[in-house]
């Protein structure tokens with residue numbers, strides 16, 4: 292073995308030993324950070340959000356990273372880096388957030404959401420899982436390498452924002468403006484979950500989303516149904532028919548071109564979903580139904596939840612909602628309708644196709660207005676052969692002593708397609724939150740051994756990426 296070879300093939304033993312030695316002080320970090328009520332949705336917490344960003348800056352510096360705070364149009368963010376591994380080593384950007392959701396009804400919490408409590412193996416606090424515990428993994432891993440080896444095996448950049456829970460309004464402008472600073476070979480994100488407790492997972496994809504609202508206007512005011520029923524088009528009835536017309540008898544969406552560009556799931560995708568081993572009966576029981584929907588022919592309910600495009604009504608408003616009877620023909624009716632998109636489908640094109648279809652379905656007697664909420668986001672899937680995906684698989688296997696499973700998330704993370712577009716970098720989603728972590732809900736919690744294994748995973752991953 293040559294000297295050059297031993298120098299290049301980083302061994303992970305010292306950083307792992309350092310990390311294990313620090314587990315209890317890293318728990319103190321998490322407790323300190325969770326004590327800061329960094330609720331980004333509430334303006335009265337703006338000072339706390341800033342405090343969480345300043346705290347993060349300090350810990351990045353303590354770990355040995357260069358770090359600075361960047362002001363945005365809203366809450367500030369932290370950028371940190373260590374980029375002395377040299378140009379022959381890859382550069383990875385880790386992204387996460389230190390803002391949190393509001394607590395909701397305090398009476399549903401067993402303790403103060405901002406006074407973290409350790410219960411058995413769990414830490415209970417708002418933000419413990421989403422995303423404070425997880426974003427710290429990258430600082431812990433960087434510290435382990437820098438303090439034990441004096442260097443990182445790769446060039447590492449951290450981007451930690453504080454507006455994720457309000458839809459990251461300033462993130463995209465920041466990334467576009469600082470695309471050179473943030474240039475990287477891949478983006479690492481830990482803001483998802485394990486498949487089951489103890490079962491590591493890589494989330495390989497998320498769906499895109501388009502959210503529409505349709506407003507119908509009939510008569511200038513509510514009419515007496517006894518006097519006008521059957522004589523004027525009822526906007527509530529028309530809306531119900533229009534909504535029904537968005538699916539055919541086989542459960543397929545009737546928007547022209549909806550399925551044309553949609554990628555058909557591969558055999559491997561379908562096998563990975565089946566391998567999760569959740570039965571339809573379990574899923575039905577979990578949601579309190581006797582039976583699941585038939586959905587689009589030829590696909591299982593699990594496939595409908597992640598790799599097929601779907602359209603759903605999220606809300607309907609029309610007519611009299613009060614107590615008792617009021618015999619009217621409503622003047623107005625409206626519905627909120629969302630589409631979850633898969634790779635291949637273009638968000639803006641699907642948005643336009645929806646508008647065209649709903650216009651076809653609208654009776655000529657009614658006036659219609661269509662609004663789009665948010666931006667039309669495209670789906671995202673990490674390429675199966677990305678080197679960081681393979682390295683992450685190996686790192687998870689080593690840290691958890693179990694082969695990770697690949698998940699396709701049915702929800703949407705618009706930042707993924709944005710990272711790909713602006714930085715030309717793919718995203719790897721390694722999640723360590725328990726399926727029972729109750730993120731966004733009362734008694735949010737994180738399992739501490741999973742976080743420790745997560746820190747070990749990231750530490751190993753940096754080593755693997757550098758080799």
Ligand SMILES: [Zn+2]
Nearest residue numbers: 421422455482
């Ligand atoms: Zn999150």
